[in-house]
Amino acid sequence: MGAPLxxxxxxxxxxxxxxTGAGQYTDDVTLPRQTYAxxxxxxxxxxxxxxxxxxxxxxxxxxxxxxxGEEIAAxxxxxxxxxxxxxxxxxQPMKEPxxxxxxxxxxxxVGERVAVVVAETQEQARDAAxxxxxxxxxxxxxxxxxxxxxxxxxxxxxxxxxxTCYVWALGDKAAVDAAFAKAAHVTxxxxxxxxxxxxxxxxxxxxxSYSRADDSYTLYVSSQNPHVxxxxxxxxxxxxxxxxxxxVAPDVxxxxxxxxxxxxxxxxxxxxxxQLGRPVKWTADRSESYVSDAHGRDHHTIAELAMxxxxxxxxxxxxxxxxxxxxxxxxxxCIPTILYATLLAGxxxxxxxxxxxxxxxxxxxxxxAYRGAGRPEATYVVERLVETAAREMxxxxxxxxxxxxxxxxxxxxxxxxxYDTGNYDATMDAAQKLADxxxxxxxxxxxxxxxxLRGLGYAAYIEACGIAPSAVxxxxxxxxxxxxxxxxRVHPTGTVTVFTGSHSHGQGHETTFAQVVADRLxxxxxxxxxVHGDTSKILFGMGTYGSRSIAVGGTAIxxxxxxxxxxxxxxxxxxxxxxxxxxxxxxGEFKVAGTDKKKMFGEVAFAAYVPHxxxxxxxxxxxxxxxxxxxxxxxxxxxxxxxxxxxxPETGVVKIERWSAVDDFGKIxxxxxxxxxxxxxxxxxxxxxxxxxxxxxxxxxxxxxxxMDYCIPRADDLPSFQVDTRETPCTHNPLxxxxxxxxxxxxxxxxxxxxxxxxxGVKDIPMPATPQTVWRALQQKKAA
Amino acid sequence: xxxxxxxKVNGKPVSADVEAxxxxxxxxxxxxxxxxxxxxxxxxxxxxxxxxxxxxAVKSCSMLAMQAEGADILTIEGLAKADGTLHPMQxxxxxxxxxxxxxxxxxxxxxxxxxxxxxxxxxxxxxxEALDGNLCRCTGYHNIVKSIVAGSKAMAGAK
Numbered sequence: 001m002g003a004p005l006x007x008x009x010x011x012x013x014x015x016x017x018x019x020t021g022a023g024q025y026t027d028d029v030t031l032p033r034q035t036y037a038x039x040x041x042x043x044x045x046x047x048x049x050x051x052x053x054x055x056x057x058x059x060x061x062x063x064x065x066x067x068x069g070e071e072i073a074a075x076x077x078x079x080x081x082x083x084x085x086x087x088x089x090x091x092q093p094m095k096e097p098x099x100x101x102x103x104x105x106x107x108x109x110v111g112e113r114v115a116v117v118v119a120e121t122q123e124q125a126r127d128a129a130x131x132x133x134x135x136x137x138x139x140x141x142x143x144x145x146x147x148x149x150x151x152x153x154x155x156x157x158x159x160x161x162x163x164t165c166y167v168w169a170l171g172d173k174a175a176v177d178a179a180f181a182k183a184a185h186v187t188x189x190x191x192x193x194x195x196x197x198x199x200x201x202x203x204x205x206x207x208x209s210y211s212r213a214d215d216s217y218t219l220y221v222s223s224q225n226p227h228v229x230x231x232x233x234x235x236x237x238x239x240x241x242x243x244x245x246x247x248v249a250p251d252v253x254x255x256x257x258x259x260x261x262x263x264x265x266x267x268x269x270x271x272x273x274x275q276l277g278r279p280v281k282w283t284a285d286r287s288e289s290y291v292s293d294a295h296g297r298d299h300h301t302i303a304e305l306a307m308x309x310x311x312x313x314x315x316x317x318x319x320x321x322x323x324x325x326x327x328x329x330x331x332x333x334c335i336p337t338i339l340y341a342t343l344l345a346g347x348x349x350x351x352x353x354x355x356x357x358x359x360x361x362x363x364x365x366x367x368x369a370y371r372g373a374g375r376p377e378a379t380y381v382v383e384r385l386v387e388t389a390a391r392e393m394x395x396x397x398x399x400x401x402x403x404x405x406x407x408x409x410x411x412x413x414x415x416x417x418x419y420d421t422g423n424y425d426a427t428m429d430a431a432q433k434l435a436d437x438x439x440x441x442x443x444x445x446x447x448x449x450x451x452x453l454r455g456l457g458y459a460a461y462i463e464a465c466g467i468a469p470s471a472v473x474x475x476x477x478x479x480x481x482x483x484x485x486x487x488x489r490v491h492p493t494g495t496v497t498v499f500t501g502s503h504s505h506g507q508g509h510e511t512t513f514a515q516v517v518a519d520r521l522x523x524x525x526x527x528x529x530x531v532h533g534d535t536s537k538i539l540f541g542m543g544t545y546g547s548r549s550i551a552v553g554g555t556a557i558x559x560x561x562x563x564x565x566x567x568x569x570x571x572x573x574x575x576x577x578x579x580x581x582x583x584x585x586x587x588g589e590f591k592v593a594g595t596d597k598k599k600m601f602g603e604v605a606f607a608a609y610v611p612h613x614x615x616x617x618x619x620x621x622x623x624x625x626x627x628x629x630x631x632x633x634x635x636x637x638x639x640x641x642x643x644x645x646x647x648x649p650e651t652g653v654v655k656i657e658r659w660s661a662v663d664d665f666g667k668i669x670x671x672x673x674x675x676x677x678x679x680x681x682x683x684x685x686x687x688x689x690x691x692x693x694x695x696x697x698x699x700x701x702x703x704x705x706x707x708m709d710y711c712i713p714r715a716d717d718l719p720s721f722q723v724d725t726r727e728t729p730c731t732h733n734p735l736x737x738x739x740x741x742x743x744x745x746x747x748x749x750x751x752x753x754x755x756x757x758x759x760x761g762v763k764d765i766p767m768p769a770t771p772q773t774v775w776r777a778l779q780q781k782k783a784a
Numbered sequence: 785x786x787x788x789x790x791x792k793v794n795g796k797p798v799s800a801d802v803e804a805x806x807x808x809x810x811x812x813x814x815x816x817x818x819x820x821x822x823x824x825x826x827x828x829x830x831x832x833x834x835x836x837x838x839x840x841a842v843k844s845c846s847m848l849a850m851q852a853e854g855a856d857i858l859t860i861e862g863l864a865k866a867d868g869t870l871h872p873m874q875x876x877x878x879x880x881x882x883x884x885x886x887x888x889x890x891x892x893x894x895x896x897x898x899x900x901x902x903x904x905x906x907x908x909x910x911x912x913e914a915l916d917g918n919l920c921r922c923t924g925y926h927n928i929v930k931s932i933v934a935g936s937k938a939m940a941g942a943k
Binding site: 018 | 820823825829830832860861864868870874879883884886887889908909915918921926927
């Protein structure tokens with residue numbers, strides 16, 4: 001055997017095709033007799049549709065069909081469903097207004113679908129879309145979540161008075177109030193967690209085709225979870241038999257949450273393909289992505305932390321207004337509740353916590369999960385409070401954290417989660433060393449000598465990943481199970497194809513999962529291929545989000561591998577004329593214990609498919625097993641980030657001088673890939689804190705609608721990162737893994753804002769802390 | 785209005801009748817079916833469509849196919865050797881994990897090859913500045929920068 005595969009920096013199997021232009025993304029798929037769709041979108045944030053005149057568009061060159069909300073209603077296509085029911089403080093279900101695939105009588109955000117034109121070429125479809133005449137009666141709009149419940153605010157949905165989707169709460173309010181009454185010190189912050197636009201570099205795309213031959217549909221779509229997409233589309237929207245629809249998510253150019261959901265465009269191209277008897281492809285341009293992809297975050301929060309005189313946390317009180325946009329996207333309702341308030345304990349023993357969340361509708365694009373999904377918002381609350389508290393109490397920010405760390409596991413938090421394991425001192429110690437905190441004072445002096453301001457900030461985050469135990473999720477309102485499926489197919493010659501319900505759109509599953517399989521089977525990694533993203537090949541899947549793939553999808557594969565090895569032992573026992581209990585499997589060999597009698601993995605596989613000498617009375621031929629895995633708990637990755645910045649007080653420009661990240665992801669399969677995930681997450685977290693922010697004006701117009709107005713970080717906005725890991729294995733899955741995809745985006749914003757406020761000597765600064773914002777904060781401080 | 789365009793793409797002469805407004809990237813993707821060149825935006829910001837025209841990196845979304853009349857175009861499909869051996873820059877991206885979802889990758893690599901040819905010993909900071917016209921949402925650029933520094937050295941060594 002060669003070097004161990006678990007923990008090896010194996011270059012990625014998928015890279016060759018991506019590096020040579022051989023990747024197959026949805027827009028690369030062009031089918032015979034392909035047609036092209038272009039959507040007519042609302043230019044208004046809120047308006048009644050008085051009429052839609054399609055006559056001119058229908059007569060334009062190449063046009064094959066024009067469909068409006070009327071045709072969609074006539075076809076009885078249902079609205080897009082929400083996958084999570086939140087029950088409000090009064091025990092009532094959340095308000096779920098209809099979310100039509102094409103607007104019905106009213107538009108509620110800029111970019112909402114009003115009509116679709118299908119034509120022979122994309123240019124013809126776009127030209128004709130401009131000829132669709134829509135007569136709108138423009139209504140007052142509300143875009144800011146803080147104003148949605150104000151008296152006289154424009155009302156979006158009849159069934160949601162005061163634009164309120166729900167008021168939800170978690171925790172013991174009376175105990176929290178009592179603890180606050182006794183506190184020696186209370187730290188309070190009032191801030192906005194800025195709205196973000198995910199911006200995967202591949203825009204969304206969908207290509208639907210209908211086959212009259214067997215009355216079936218195929219949808220190619222840029223999606224993170226093809227099975228869920230199919231389930232929602234067939235059962236809830238189109239009323240089609242699930243087995244007559246195949247959804248393929250081929251190579252997907254990034255998701256970050258925005259491609260979890262079922263979107264109206266996916267439904268429309270699928271439906272239209274039957275109307276026209278030809279495949280219909282739609283590919284978003286970037287401007288469409290900005291106004292029609294689900295956005296992320298957008299919270300307004302007032303948060304308080306109560307302490308005793310020594311800085312021991314006594315209680316936390318959080319009140320959040322979450323802007324969910326104009327409609328409820330697929331998982332919108334659970335993000336600011338179940339994935340947010342449950343994380344407010346952070347790494348600390350805060351004994352009582354109460355959170356109240358009000359979700360409001362506004363005339364903006366729907367808001368749903370974006371990398372981290374609720375957990376970055378929670379971490380921002382906790383870690384901004386803790387750092388501010390340390391400053392107010394004149395304590396070292398690392399020491400106040402250590403004073404309150406959870407050190408005994410399992411630990412039941414006051415906000416529903418049971419942490420199975422963790423070692424927060426280990427990541428804090430390592431991060432402080434990596435960041436050379438000891439040398440900080442000298443560096444600060446050197447900056448001051450140059451007329452610059454230097455600051456240092458921490459964030460000690462925790463996240464709940466490996467989503468999720470289905471029964472727990474169900475009791476909290478999930479309308480789906482959250483297990484994962486895997487299948488291991490051993491071919492007659494002993495090579496292996498693995499089918500997984502997880503989906504890879506940059507995470508490198510084709511390599512990581514192959515390492516797990518090759519390690520367990522003792523085979524070369526080249527002998528294992530991973531297949532994902534096609535409902536016709538994979539038995540089922542819940543897809544990839546919430547850093548769940550290795551912990552849930554990986555474990556499903558391990559369970560299937562256990563079955564393969566168990567069956568292999570039976571076959572080997574027969575071939576070796578030994579007792580099954582004497583067969584051991586290691587390094588690709590089935591061996592009779594204590595002897596040199598053995599059969600290679602390939603020999604056993606061959607015997608299973610060419611069963612001339614085979615225990616037919618006990619076993620079926622073949623070597624193919626599948627497994628479903630439903631986790632018993634969430635996993636809890638945690639870590640500490642230390643950010644050091646230098647600020648130019650003349651210009652407000654913030655330079656990140658050092659970024660040190662130490663994460664505890666449990667066991668790590670491929671450190672190279674894990675580091676890449678951390679880098680990418682950090683970049684998005686730094687983007688949130690320093691460069692990105694979706695802005696709607698008071699009329700509900702998105703004023704940050706392109707890469708020129710909405711700044712995703714460029715290479716020279718970011719530093720090189722110093723990253724390291726500590727390993728406390730997860731206690732409840734066989735690989736000991738926790739997940740790593742979101743950590744960077746969760747921990748980075750608080751660390752960076754803590755560093756900037758430290759440098760400036762101010763209590764708070766809004767995100768994104770652009771040079772202008774920083775410069776203004778300094779001027780205000782001077783004036784005060 | 786249809787016009788005839790002729791050029792060399794990845795060493796092979798091609799010609800076609802296209803609408804005058806056809807972008808070079810549309811010609812490459814839709815007419816030649818070379819789909820390795822990607823479109824990630826509509827404002828010439830993301831660089832996913834970067835190809836070489838007469839040896840220089842250009843954004844193929846920002847010019848008409850007609851403007852490439854008679855030119856020598858190299859796309860990502862033409863970069864590796866005929867036997868499949870990766871170009872040193874492609875190999876460096878693989879070795880240093882300079883790609884994740886792969887969508888920005890062809891543009892990154894094409895820009896990097898042009899940049900490295902002109903700046904064989906570029907520093908990390910110079911590489912970061914040279915990537916101003918290429919957006920990546922997955923990698924945080926950390927490993928792209930490492931890849932380009934290493935790929936530049938490998939290209940210089942291979943000469």
